Every structure is written in C-alpha cells, then in structure tokens.
Amino acid sequence: MKQKWNDLDTPTLLLDKATLLANILTMSDFAKENSLSLRPHIKTHKSKEIAKLQMEHGAIGLTTAKLEEAEVMADAGITDILVAYPISSQVKIERAIALLQKGVDLKLAVDSLEQIKLLQKALEKSGHNLEVWIKVNSGLNRCGVEPGEDAVELAKAVLFLSQVRVGGIFTHAGHSYGARDAKELERIANAEAVAVVSSAEACEKAGIPIPVRSVGSTPTYRLAGVVEGITEVRPGNAVFFDSIQVGLGVARREECALSVLASVVGVYKDRIVLDTGSKTLCLDKGAHGLDSVKGYGYVVDHPELTIERLSEEHGVAVFESRSDLRLNDKVRIIPNHACTVANMFDAYTVVERDDVVGQWKVDARGMRK
Ligand SMILES: Cc1ncc(COP(=O)(O)O)c(C=O)c1O
Structure with a gap:
C-alpha cells in the first residue's frame, strides 16, 4: 500500500504532480501557440527532475541565476543554459569556461564593457568562444544597460572582440510583482517587451543581428511574450505558483x-x-x-x-x-x-x-x- x-x-514539502505537470504544459502550450522559445528559470525549483520534465515538454533550454545552478543542470545532461546574472569575478569566469569545456552551450548576461573585457581576456587564454546576451533595464532598476543607444554601444564594442559574440537581448520585469492592478501589470509587461524589441531593432539598424529577444517574469510573460518582435519567454515561478501570484x-x-x-x-x-x-x-x-x-x-x-x-x-x-x-x-x-x-x-x-x-x-x- x-x-x-x-x-x-x-x-x-509536498509537490502535487498533476498540478506541476499542468503548469509545465500551460507554459509550453503558450510558447507553442505564439511561436516562442521557452527557457524556464530554474531558480524556482532547483531540481534536475523538474528541469528534465520542462525540457521533455518543449523548453529549448534553461535560465539560471547562479553558476552552480548551471553546473547542476549541466550535470543532468541539459546543455543550453543562460546564466542571467552579471558574472565578472575571475573565479566565476573560470567556472563558466569549465562549463564551455564540458560542451555546455552557455550564454552569459552582460551589461558593461568592463565585464565583457574581463570575459574576453579569460577566453583568449582558454581559446573558447562565448555567446553573451545584453541585459537591458526595463524598469526594475537592478542590473542592465538602458534600452536603445546604450545597448547598441555595448553590442558595437563586442564586434571588436575575438572570443565574444552577442546572441540576444533580454530583460526581467521583476517590478511587476508590485503592480497594483491588471492595467499596471499590462503597462509593465508592454514596457518590458518594448525595452527589448527597441534595443534589438536599434542594434539591427547598426548592422548587428539580434536573433534572440527574451522576456520573462511569471506575472508578465504571457503579456510581454505576444508583443511583435519577442522570440523567447523565461517564466520561473509559474512552474509552482504561490500565494503571491x-x-x-x-x-x-x-x-x-x-x-x-x-x-x-x-x-x-x-x-x-x-x-x-x-x-x-x-x-x-x-x-x-x-x-x-x-x-x-x-x-x-x-x-x-x-x-x-x-x-x-x-x-x-x-x-x-x-x-x-x-x-x-x-x-x-x-x-x-x-x-x-x-x-x-x-x-x-x-x-x-x-x-x-x-x-x-x-x-x-x-x-x-
Ligand atoms: C533574469 C530572470 N529571468 C526570469 C525570471 C523569472 O521570473 P519569475 O519567477 O517571476 O517567473 C527571473 C526571476 O528572478 C529573472 O531574474
């Protein structure tokens, strides 16, 4: 028995399997219906089992906040990983390079020239190439360059570096958690998408292609994801939901x-x-x-x-x-x-x-x- x-x-800690699976499917159905890539943030569950379920149900890769989360997920055989955090210390750059060495298709968040130069220097030594995604600030006022010209300037600077290339532009509208009503949520989600799309278009005007335009927070991804020009969503909490949601x-x-x-x-x-x-x-x-x-x-x-x-x-x-x-x-x-x-x-x-x-x-x- x-x-x-x-x-x-x-x-x-109880996890209801049927509800979990339904939540995973809701995210992947939304992505499929809107021709978007799905890259869930795994800081919510930190579990290999759940990450594997997300990959089986349509995720193209994962987002992590920490390098060790990326290391754990790589250990589970998941290779397409965005570390959405500004990595710049020598010890962490070396660990990122170790992931590249293992064959992980790693993407790192960048938001300053100083950081990119540190990455370039270490990568020159190791001989690896790295894809970086420019993080833009869409109103959370945490990390990220301002959208538009500042993003273009950073993307242009990368053109001169041998080991680093820009693959995407992304943002996270975490301030959506403070939205007072549905209208404010919509406004924040729209600004989130516009910050990314306008930066990507400005880069493309300057001759720098930006294939990935990524947004994501559980309160906003379904609103921001449908804005023209967005290619990817990164919900995290939506795998479980909670009383705040x-x-x-x-x-x-x-x-x-x-x-x-x-x-x-x-x-x-x-x-x-x-x-x-x-x-x-x-x-x-x-x-x-x-x-x-x-x-x-x-x-x-x-x-x-x-x-x-x-x-x-x-x-x-x-x-x-x-x-x-x-x-x-x-x-x-x-x-x-x-x-x-x-x-x-x-x-x-x-x-x-x-x-x-x-x-x-x-x-x-x-x-x-
Ligand atoms: C960069 C980034 N992307 C996506 C998410 C996912 O946000 P949520 O848990 O609201 O879905 C977070 C959350 O912290 C984040 O920092």
Missing part, C-alpha cells in the same frame, strides 16, 4: 503545486501554533510589497486562519471567531513565495491525490557561491 502524505512527519491575480489557488505540510503544536484561546516558522515558510511577503497577501502563507481549507507571526520554528496563526483544529492536526500551507521555500528543503515529497509517489531532491538548493 502506498504511503499517504497526511501520515508524514512535518514540516514536509494568487494575490496578484496571476494564478488560481488550485494551480499552486507546492505546499508545506504542517502540524498543530499548540492550541490556545486566541491562536494556534504550527511547526512552520521562518526557517520553513520564510519571511517573504513579496519582494516588492503586495497588500493582498495575508500573513505568511495560505492555510488550505482554513480560511479562518491567518499566520500572523513567525519565529524560527513556530508559526502563530490567529483566528477571528474559532478554529476546530486540535493538537497534532495537520494542515497544508501554500507558501507566499514558492522559490524561497523550496530552497529551505532537501527534497520534494511528490504526491498524487492522497498518495506519496516519490522524493525528488532540491539538487541546487542552498549553494554558497
């Missing part, structure tokens, strides 16, 4: 594939205490602030509860009138931010309806560098 997830010790109106609760199984460890007059604190649920309420997210996660089937406070191993849930929960009862919590919560666990417990059907490692979790 199969083990039931409700009998498991807690806290445990539900709060934004981007996903329905039933589409959330990840939850934390928790136990009631204390029952009091005005509150109950769960064994899920900040080391499990994280203190995240949305990177850019979101009024519609209530507490530190949504307790499934218990709308009367709000997880109001977290200490490291305790989650304090308050209720307005009463709660029927008793000591040792179990609840499922849909986290606010699935990406940070997955990074807290060693493995996903994969479930189908009530049954446990497997354990998948969070392979690239908690990596230092």
Whole structure:
C-alpha cells in the first residue's frame, strides 16, 4: 500500500504532480501557440527532475541565476543554459569556461564593457568562444544597460572582440510583482517587451543581428511574450505558483503545486501554533510589497486562519471567531513565495491525490557561491 502524505512527519514539502505537470504544459502550450522559445528559470525549483520534465515538454533550454545552478543542470545532461546574472569575478569566469569545456552551450548576461573585457581576456587564454546576451533595464532598476543607444554601444564594442559574440537581448520585469492592478501589470509587461524589441531593432539598424529577444517574469510573460518582435519567454515561478501570484491575480489557488505540510503544536484561546516558522515558510511577503497577501502563507481549507507571526520554528496563526483544529492536526500551507521555500528543503515529497509517489531532491538548493 502506498504511503499517504497526511501520515508524514512535518514540516514536509509536498509537490502535487498533476498540478506541476499542468503548469509545465500551460507554459509550453503558450510558447507553442505564439511561436516562442521557452527557457524556464530554474531558480524556482532547483531540481534536475523538474528541469528534465520542462525540457521533455518543449523548453529549448534553461535560465539560471547562479553558476552552480548551471553546473547542476549541466550535470543532468541539459546543455543550453543562460546564466542571467552579471558574472565578472575571475573565479566565476573560470567556472563558466569549465562549463564551455564540458560542451555546455552557455550564454552569459552582460551589461558593461568592463565585464565583457574581463570575459574576453579569460577566453583568449582558454581559446573558447562565448555567446553573451545584453541585459537591458526595463524598469526594475537592478542590473542592465538602458534600452536603445546604450545597448547598441555595448553590442558595437563586442564586434571588436575575438572570443565574444552577442546572441540576444533580454530583460526581467521583476517590478511587476508590485503592480497594483491588471492595467499596471499590462503597462509593465508592454514596457518590458518594448525595452527589448527597441534595443534589438536599434542594434539591427547598426548592422548587428539580434536573433534572440527574451522576456520573462511569471506575472508578465504571457503579456510581454505576444508583443511583435519577442522570440523567447523565461517564466520561473509559474512552474509552482504561490500565494503571491494568487494575490496578484496571476494564478488560481488550485494551480499552486507546492505546499508545506504542517502540524498543530499548540492550541490556545486566541491562536494556534504550527511547526512552520521562518526557517520553513520564510519571511517573504513579496519582494516588492503586495497588500493582498495575508500573513505568511495560505492555510488550505482554513480560511479562518491567518499566520500572523513567525519565529524560527513556530508559526502563530490567529483566528477571528474559532478554529476546530486540535493538537497534532495537520494542515497544508501554500507558501507566499514558492522559490524561497523550496530552497529551505532537501527534497520534494511528490504526491498524487492522497498518495506519496516519490522524493525528488532540491539538487541546487542552498549553494554558497
Ligand atoms: C533574469 C530572470 N529571468 C526570469 C525570471 C523569472 O521570473 P519569475 O519567477 O517571476 O517567473 C527571473 C526571476 O528572478 C529573472 O531574474
């Protein structure tokens, strides 16, 4: 007989397989229908198993934030990888070159001439060639050159370098998480696409072809992806979804594939205490602030509860009138931010309806560098 997830010790990270597969298919169907390449960001799941499923279902390659994520995915046999982070230290450039050496079709994000020169210098020594993608800033004001002339200037500079070539222009509109309504989300998504397309067109006018024009954030990819001239989308969180996406109106609760199984460890007059604190649920309420997210996660089937406070191993849930929960009862919590919560666990417990059907490692979790 199969083990039931409700009998498991807690806290445990549950991954609903059917919902996961449906989310993977939603992304790949969207990409297919709109003739777009799909390059999901794997920082959400950090799992070889899930990355392989995404590749089997139409992804052409992966996006990572960290070099070690790229190393782990290369180890799983996935070779087309964009590291969407400005790599410039000597030690990291050498590790990137080691990936090229292994035959990985690596692309690195660039956003300054100084960085590109450091890459060129190391590549001259090793004899490798590298494709770089220019990152443009579309309003998040994190990394990236300004769209248009600054992007063209960088692309022109690369023409003079022997080991580096520009293969794409990309952006990430992470500020979409702060959108107050659907209209603002649309405006941000459109600006995201325009930043990339206008930069690519300006480069092409200057005689520099830009085959890949890539956008991506879970709240915006379906809006930005359909703008004329975009060729690729890079959703990450959409593989799981979470309470922040539900709060934004981007996903329905039933589409959330990840939850934390928790136990009631204390029952009091005005509150109950769960064994899920900040080391499990994280203190995240949305990177850019979101009024519609209530507490530190949504307790499934218990709308009367709000997880109001977290200490490291305790989650304090308050209720307005009463709660029927008793000591040792179990609840499922849909986290606010699935990406940070997955990074807290060693493995996903994969479930189908009530049954446990497997354990998948969070392979690239908690990596230092
Ligand atoms: C460069 C880049 N691309 C894509 C994504 C995916 O964003 P989301 O998780 O909102 O889909 C991120 C997220 O941090 C990112 O930084």
